[in-house]
Amino acid sequence: AAFLHLPPWRQPFPVDPTQFYRQYSTRNQKDVSMFPVENIRNFSIIAHVDHGKSTLADRLLEITGTISTTGHNKQVLDKLQVERERGITVKAQTASLFYNHEGTNYLLNLIDTPGHVDFNYEVSRSLSACQGVLLVVDANEGIQAQTVANFYLAFEAQLSIIPVINKIDLKNADAERVEKQIENMFDISKDECIRISAKLGTNVERVLQEVIEKIPPPDVSTNDPLKALVFDSTYDHFRGVIANIALFGGEIQKGHKIMSSHTKKTYEVSEVGILTPNEQPVQKLYAGQVGYLIAGMKEVTEAQIGDTLCLHKQPVEPLPGFKSAKPMVFAGMYPADKSEYNNIKSAVEKLTLNDSSVTVHRDSSLVLGAGWRLGFLGLLHMEVFNQRLEQEYNASVILTAPTVPYKAVLSSAKLIKEYRGEEITIINPSEFPDNSMVSAYLEPTVLGTIITPDEYIGKILALCQTRSAVQKDMVYIDEHRVMLKYLFPLNEIIVDFYDALKSLSSGYASFDYEDAGYQPADLIKMDILLNGNSVEELVTIVQKEKAFTVGKTMCERLKDVIPRQLFEIAIQAAIGSKIIARETVKPYRKDVLAKCYGGDISRKMKLLKRQAEGKKKLRKIGNVEVPKDAFISVLKRQPDK
Numbered sequence: 001a002a003f004l005h006l007p008p009w010r011q012p013f014p015v016d017p018t019q020f021y022r023q024y025s026t027r028n029q030k031d032v033s034m035f036p037v038e039n040i041r042n043f044s045i046i047a048h049v050d051h052g053k054s055t056l057a058d059r060l061l062e063i064t065g066t067i068s069t070t071g072h073n074k075q076v077l078d079k080l081q082v083e084r085e086r087g088i089t090v091k092a093q094t095a096s097l098f099y100n101h102e103g104t105n106y107l108l109n110l111i112d113t114p115g116h117v118d119f120n121y122e123v124s125r126s127l128s129a130c131q132g133v134l135l136v137v138d139a140n141e142g143i144q145a146q147t148v149a150n151f152y153l154a155f156e157a158q159l160s161i162i163p164v165i166n167k168i169d170l171k172n173a174d175a176e177r178v179e180k181q182i183e184n185m186f187d188i189s190k191d192e193c194i195r196i197s198a199k200l201g202t203n204v205e206r207v208l209q210e211v212i213e214k215i216p217p218p219d220v221s222t223n224d225p226l227k228a229l230v231f232d233s234t235y236d237h238f239r240g241v242i243a244n245i246a247l248f249g250g251e252i253q254k255g256h257k258i259m260s261s262h263t264k265k266t267y268e269v270s271e272v273g274i275l276t277p278n279e280q281p282v283q284k285l286y287a288g289q290v291g292y293l294i295a296g297m298k299e300v301t302e303a304q305i306g307d308t309l310c311l312h313k314q315p316v317e318p319l320p321g322f323k324s325a326k327p328m329v330f331a332g333m334y335p336a337d338k339s340e341y342n343n344i345k346s347a348v349e350k351l352t353l354n355d356s357s358v359t360v361h362r363d364s365s366l367v368l369g370a371g372w373r374l375g376f377l378g379l380l381h382m383e384v385f386n387q388r389l390e391q392e393y394n395a396s397v398i399l400t401a402p403t404v405p406y407k408a409v410l411s412s413a414k415l416i417k418e419y420r421g422e423e424i425t426i427i428n429p430s431e432f433p434d435n436s437m438v439s440a441y442l443e444p445t446v447l448g449t450i451i452t453p454d455e456y457i458g459k460i461l462a463l464c465q466t467r468s469a470v471q472k473d474m475v476y477i478d479e480h481r482v483m484l485k486y487l488f489p490l491n492e493i494i495v496d497f498y499d500a501l502k503s504l505s506s507g508y509a510s511f512d513y514e515d516a517g518y519q520p521a522d523l524i525k526m527d528i529l530l531n532g533n534s535v536e537e538l539v540t541i542v543q544k545e546k547a548f549t550v551g552k553t554m555c556e557r558l559k560d561v562i563p564r565q566l567f568e569i570a571i572q573a574a575i576g577s578k579i580i581a582r583e584t585v586k587p588y589r590k591d592v593l594a595k596c597y598g599g600d601i602s603r604k605m606k607l608l609k610r611q612a613e614g615k616k617k618l619r620k621i622g623n624v625e626v627p628k629d630a631f632i633s634v635l636k637r638q639p640d641k
């Protein structure tokens, strides 16, 4: 009561957020009007994978009383099941924190970001709603490839960067070395680094203070017309589309009639709120704040990420949208059971709303029926998407071997009716145009960054050479660590480059890449035949000079994954009508039941049942049965251990 004469934002903030809600809520609706723009900070945590973003986020949530300290809060912001299982953040999540600093109450909006290279796109999206970032670096591992990539994303977006050195509790922590790296690489004085242990909570409070002191408030005004950037959206089975928004002007509340600048469709707002990290309705959201909005958007395509929402009667100049994500890896997806087509179609639609970086084209295969050709940001992205389909939507699908988008320049486009343009993009190898129609092929390339302890350089150079990579740069970032830059054909790294790099460097080398455009390539189409039948899903585009090796490896791999059957199976790789490699799977010698001597019926039944279950996971090509997961395992250059 002693503070009641003070304006609301000068009042000491209760540590328990439930008190806050009691104090500032009317009929269960929270009120965030007590935070003028100058008391708002919007920031993100960026880091290399596993350097501790999620753990730091948990501590920040606890210190600010957003979540209780009693329960075990392990990576509260990682909500998806795949994220908990794989221990990686896939989908960026947002949380509003309340914090009192030197007598003033602040509203801090924390936007969690994924660390893996495939999800770089989510990082830049999160950054567009922020004015600053915490750049977290592991005190033991030091700067890694993704640290560099993330630093530049933040730097180019002109955000304030607060370097945080995490895990100082580790025995091998060497904060000083990491500070030197930061000074060297990013030109940030080592005095600016904060040394913390997110696990133990050491110095984490200091991080909050720096967020307030070093990151500027958003430069916006409530007096301007409403301008809300949709920076993320999720689909809820019961409530429809929930859009995450950052307000660049004006205010928004229930009942407002709003319009999408993109589609010009209008909606009535039914709820606005903040994320703590669960949805908490508020009466109004004000310029500078970050929160969510529900406005009766039912179609998954309505809440386009990057769209600007405004008042129906007050159209505004839309904010610059996001660079749309560019898919780097394509694969065919088919229902494992054809009758499931419609269920899977709706699951794919819902998942792509949450993950708009996936592109979807309808496709069909002779054997697998109707399906889709999907574009992903990378192989992990593809696996995560597949896993989410299975876990969240109970959908069972067959994924074909991943490929990159090649281009072909047609020599006489006018003569080929199907292709109107001179240059076509091929996202499906089975549609690869014949060499006789093409004057040049082009393949996508990436500029890769590898950071490694110098003892592994020899092995890494050799690996890069086998991947047709061209060295662009090599610098020492401290006495023992080297940063290498290579230009790779994208195709050479999508499947297993990262695994190979990790295993030859005992896990110490890190890798990140960015798009580097197209380059001419000498390409050719290779078929895989099983007893003379071409397997559409295994058609591969290869560099001419590598055709023989790739064909041989694929045949050998297939031999390992195709079970013996009643007859001999010939596995062949062919270019046109020329066979370039062959392996043979010998037929069964014994009947599985021979061992049972006709006596034990229950044992016989068990064997037959096991066989029948095995069959379900097989699919027929001609007369040959192939396990469904064969496609990915065949394309890997190194078999799974």
Ligand SMILES: Nc1nc2c(ncn2[C@@H]2O[C@H](COP(=O)(O)OP(=O)(O)OP(=O)(O)O)[C@@H](O)[C@H]2O)c(=O)[nH]1
Binding pocket: 047, 048, 049, 050, 051, 052, 053, 054, 055, 056, 075, 087, 088, 089, 114, 115, 116, 166, 167, 168, 169, 170, 196, 197, 198, 199, 200
């Ligand atoms: N010893 C120690 N371990 C930590 C600390 N902070 C995080 N860790 C551990 O490091 C691992 C990775 O932490 P996360 O918070 O999941 O890392 P992340 O950066 O969010 O990882 P991604 O979401 O995969 O990008 C976990 O096992 C944490 O328990 C710390 O301060 N000290």
